[in-house]
Amino acid sequence: MTEEFRTQCRELMARFPQARSALLPMLHLAQAEDGYVTPEAIRVCAELLELSTAEVAAVASFYTMYKRHRSGTYHLGVCTNTLCAVLGGDEIWRTLSERLDTGHDEVSADGTFSLERIECQAACTHAPVMTANWEYLDDMDVDKALDVVARLGRGEAVRSTRGPVIRPFTDTERTLAGYDDGLAGEGGTADAKMLAGVAYARQHGMSAPQAPERSPFDETSGTDDAGGAPAGDGEG
Ligand code: FES
Structure with a gap:
């Protein structure tokens, strides 16, 4: 890793009361550098944070946004959980996988796309x-998905359905590391569909129950420094 990477890691560490809290943005910064979290990045993060490489690797391998091999310039995700799957997500997945000749967590032969x-x-x-690259593409179908892939493949500017332009993976990772890209105001706010529940509640005079004056979590004084269970919890 470059000396600049180390310098930027130290900047990130200085943003938090406890330096180790910077590990997540540091791993995104590593992906901005190399397109994935390399073994060397793990070693450097561990050294700077005075952690073991096993501890850093445990975090990097737990969260799926961290990649252990190079991603495509455009990392495409297709939601195949139940609702999306039955509304077309499975079909979109099959089509893109065939078109790109790429399976889950694989990269297309030319390196332009990875699929997840x-x-x-x-x-x-x-x-x-x-x-x-983590920007939303809402209300998709097979034709729209193929169109996005075709346009990105031709190097055209493609916008998320929520506004922002889809940038290369490494650029997005730099933003996720916490560096201001000047685009924070880009994109829309919640639309009527997203706020339908709130609108319904208002129409019918529904409101959330009042929060208790005293949080039940106040009873947990005596937690250890790591935020674990109260002392004595589960004992005897
Ligand atoms: S199932 Fe919730 S976004 Fe796909």
């Missing part, structure tokens, strides 16, 4: 949902 079956994106109101 993704879990529910909490966007079921717009199922079936895809993502391209």
Whole structure:
């Protein structure tokens, strides 16, 4: 890893009261550098944070947004959880997998695309949902999915259905590491479909129950520093 990578990691570490909290953005920064989390990136992160390489590797291999091999320039996710699957996600997956000759967690021969079956994106109101470098592509169908792939493959600018332009994987990873790309205001806000539940509740005079004055979590004083269970919990 370059000296600049180390410098930027130290900047990220300085943003948090505890330096180890910077591990997640540091791993995104590693992906911005190399397109994936390399063994060397794991070693450097561990050294800077005074963690073991096993601890860093455990985090990097737990979260699916961290890749252990190079991603395509455009990392495509197809939600195949139940709602998206029955509304067309399975068909979209099959079609893209055939078109790109690429299976789950694989990269196309020319390196332009990688493909992943993704879990529910909490966007079921717009199922079936895809993502391209984590930008939403809502209300997809097979034709729309093929069109996105064709346009990205030709190097055309493609926008997420929520506004932002889909940028190359490494650029997006830099943003996820916490570096301001100046695009925070890009894209829309929640639409009527997303807010249908709130609108219904208002129409029918429904409201959430009042929060208790005292949180039940206040009873858990005596937790250890790591935020674990209260002392004595589960004993005797
Ligand atoms: S099931 Fe696909 S976004 Fe929820």
